Each structure stands twice: as structure tokens, then as C-alpha cells.
Amino acid sequence: MSISVDNLTKRFGGLTVVHGISFTVAKGEFISLLGPSGCGKTTTLRCIAGLDDADGGEIRIADRVVSAPDKGIGVPAHERQIGMVFQSYAIWPHMTVAANVGFPLAIRKVAAREVEKQVDDALEIVGMRHLRERQPSQLSGGQQQRVALARAIVGRPRVLLFDEPLSNLDAKLREGTRAEIRQLQRELDVAAVYVTHDQEEALSMSDRVIVMDSGRITQTGTPKELYRRPANRFVADFVGRASFIDVARVNGSGWTTPGGVVLRIDDAGAPAAARYQAMLRPESVAMVRGTASAAAGDTANTLHGRVVESQYLGAHTEYLVDVSGARVKVHSREDFDLGTEVTLRFPAEVCRLVALSDAPA
Numbered sequence: 001m002s003i004s005v006d007n008l009t010k011r012f013g014g015l016t017v018v019h020g021i022s023f024t025v026a027k028g029e030f031i032s033l034l035g036p037s038g039c040g041k042t043t044t045l046r047c048i049a050g051l052d053d054a055d056g057g058e059i060r061i062a063d064r065v066v067s068a069p070d071k072g073i074g075v076p077a078h079e080r081q082i083g084m085v086f087q088s089y090a091i092w093p094h095m096t097v098a099a100n101v102g103f104p105l106a107i108r109k110v111a112a113r114e115v116e117k118q119v120d121d122a123l124e125i126v127g128m129r130h131l132r133e134r135q136p137s138q139l140s141g142g143q144q145q146r147v148a149l150a151r152a153i154v155g156r157p158r159v160l161l162f163d164e165p166l167s168n169l170d171a172k173l174r175e176g177t178r179a180e181i182r183q184l185q186r187e188l189d190v191a192a193v194y195v196t197h198d199q200e201e202a203l204s205m206s207d208r209v210i211v212m213d214s215g216r217i218t219q220t221g222t223p224k225e226l227y228r229r230p231a232n233r234f235v236a237d238f239v240g241r242a243s244f245i246d247v248a249r250v251n252g253s254g255w256t257t258p259g260g261v262v263l264r265i266d267d268a269g270a271p272a273a274a275r276y277q278a279m280l281r282p283e284s285v286a287m288v289r290g291t292a293s294a295a296a297g298d299t300a301n302t303l304h305g306r307v308v309e310s311q312y313l314g315a316h317t318e319y320l321v322d323v324s325g326a327r328v329k330v331h332s333r334e335d336f337d338l339g340t341e342v343t344l345r346f347p348a349e350v351c352r353l354v355a356l357s358d359a360p361a
């Protein structure tokens with residue numbers, strides 16, 4: 001394993017902000033820490049980097065224990081063989097591009113000629129070699145971001161750590177840079193941990209995503225696993241667009257809505273809980289006009305409702321449909337007026353049972 005985090009705990013004053021989390025990252029693997037503001041993503045990353053001191057647990061980088069407070073181990077950041085990119089880039093305005101990129105080597109007392117060579121290599125990789133003598137104030141935001149990236153990879157780190165590195169870029173540039181970061185990380189074949197609160201970024205870039213909530217891990221999985229089979233309502237809500245319909249078990253096998261409609265649901269492996277909901281992704285629900293009833297032998301679920309809101313999004317329109325007892329989001333390329341009576345249809349496999357973890361018994 002390139003990175004192994006075991007039972008990591010971090011407190012600020014009396015407050016515990018990371019509650020004994022554990023995960024590993026293999027060589028060449030790209031994982032994201034995804035979660036809402038304040039859930040402990042940056043803190044976790046800073047503990048791995050050695051910028052914050054952990055209070056408990058153990059962190060290994062390339063099989064070396066770099067943090068184990070119980071044993072008095074706390075390897076300083078510059079000895080951890082990591083490269084890190086921050087949201088703010090943190091490049092020094094009074095130094096040239098080349099001096100910024102070479103800084104981590106200079107503080108490790110690497111010989112000047114070797115620094116020059118490695119700086120040129122790193123700048124070449126990010127396509128910035130021709131700008132090596134510029135001052136940061138003479139660069140665009142995207143170019144400054146590349147300087148930060150070059151500085152992270154100079155000296156060939158064992159692991160790369162990213163803390164929301166793209167949030168200062170405009171949408172178009174952000175998309176292109178995502179792909180470049182991923183390509184760069186593949187070429188270097190190093191482990192990467194990428195912190196983001198942007199679920200689209202996490203899904204599109206990662207081999208695996210770790211969803212965090214209040215200093216704990218709620219689910220770890222591939223982007224497809226998280227999207228299709230979220231472990232609970234929190235993950236289902238946070239990853240992608242979704243609607244939720246309250247359901248209750250009937251006769252031990254089926255599920256029924258508050259409106260009395262029996263639904264066929266994918267409930268395999270769902271955890272025991274006091275309350276459940278059925279989750280639907282808007283793109284997996286088909287919508288037609290009128291109140292058609294299911295043909296004999298048809299196994300798809302059917303709900304009747306009325307369009308109550310619509311939001312035109314270019315490629316499709318997102319409709320909100322009021323079915324008795326719930327509001328369902330539906331993506332459609334067709335036009336429906338508000339108030340239109342519609343029938344929604346969806347197969348059992350796209351209707352996923354989720355547990356309400358915080359529900360009263």
C-alpha cells in the first residue's frame with residue numbers, strides 16, 4: 001500500500017473532528033474524500049501530509065510509519081515524500097516560476113544543478129517550461145495552478161495530495177484540468193488523495209470515493225457503486241440527483257408508498273433500519289402523458305402524478321412530479337406543461353431501497 005490510514009483521530013482543543021477513520025490507497029490509485037463543508041476532509045489530508053499532528057491512530061506512506069502519536073512518531077512533512085496542491089495554490093509572489101517549483105528541493109539541500117534539471121522536467125510535464133522566468137503576477141489563474149502542480153510533482157513524490165485544487169478555476173478550465181491531473185497521476189503511477197465537496201468531480205476522476213460526514217466515513221466505493229447503491233440517505237442525497245419516496249414493508253416481501261401503491265424495489269443487502277425510502281435517479285424514470293395503466297405481465301413500477309415544476313437545463317428538462325405522498329424528479333427531453341397529468345414508469349432495479357439512519361424508531 002502507498003498510503004494506509006488506520007484509526008486516525010484528530011482533535012482541535014476539546015473537539016474531535018476526525019473520529020478514528022481508516023482507509024488505504026494502492027500505488028497508482030486515485031481516491032477522493034468527498035463530503036460537505038466541515039466534515040474533516042482537509043484535516044485528514046493535512047494529517048497525512050504532516051501539516052497537522054494526529055492525536056491517535058497510525059499513518060503509513062510507502063510502508064513507513066510517518067505518524068503514530070501513541071509511539072511518539074511524527075515524521076516532519078518534508079520527509080514524507082509527498083507532493084501537495086492547495087486550493088489557494090500557495091505560490092510565492094516574489095519568486096519566479098522556476099524558483100517556486102524548485103523550492104521543495106532547495107529546502108532539502110539538493111544541489112543547484114540537480115534542482116535546475118528537475119524543475120525543467122516538472123515544468124515540461126505541465127507544459128510551462130517556456131514560462132520558467134515569469135513572476136506569478138504575470139500568469140493567469142490556470143497557469144498559476146500549473147506552477148502549483150509542477151511544484152507538487154518535482155522530486156518524484158510517492159504520493160500526491162490535492163485539496164480542492166480546481167475551485168478557483170472557471171467551469172470550462174476546471175473540466176480540462178481534471179482530465180490532465182488524472183493523466184499526470186497515471187503517468188507518475190503514484191497514489192493520490194483528492195479532497196473535494198464537488199460530487200461530479202469525485203465521480204468523474206476517482207477509482208474509489210470515500211464519503212465523509214461529521215468526521216466519519218459513511219461509505220467507500222467505486223463511483224458506480226456509490227451512485228447506484230448508496231448505503232444510506234446521506235450518500236444518496238450527496239452523490240448525484242435523487243428523489244425519495246417513503247416506503248413501508250407489506251406482507252414481509254413487498255413495499256408500499258403512503259399513497260398505497262405497491263413498488264418493486266432493489267432491496268438486496270439494505271441494512272436494518274427503523275424507516276426506509278425508495279430512491280430514484282431522475283434519468284432512470286420514464287414519463288408519459290395521461291394515466292396509462294400497466295399492461296398485463298408488465299413488471300415495471302407505475303406511478304401517476306402531476307407536473308408541478310420544471311427547470312430547463314439544455315440537454316433535458318428537470319420536472320418535479322407530485323405523486324401522492326412524494327415529489328419525484330424526472331429528466332425528459334420532451335416538453336410538458338405545468339399541471340399535466342403524467343404516468344411515471346421505472347423498473348425495480350433502478351428503484352433502490354435506502355435506510356434513514358437518523359430516523360426515529
Ligand SMILES: Nc1ncnc2c1ncn2[C@@H]1O[C@H](COP(=O)(O)OP(=O)(O)OP(=O)(O)O)[C@@H](O)[C@H]1O
Nearest residue numbers: 012013017035036037038039040041042043044197
Ligand atoms: N486549526 C483549527 N482549529 C480549530 N478547529 C479547526 C481547525 N481546522 C479545522 N477545524 C475544524 O475542524 C472541522 C473540520 O474542518 P476541515 O477543514 O477538515 O473541513 P473540510 O471538510 O475540509 O471542509 P471544507 O469543505 O469547508 O474545506 C471543522 O469543524 C473546522 O471548524
Ligand SMILES: [Mg+2]
Nearest residue numbers: 041042043163
Ligand atoms: Mg477543506
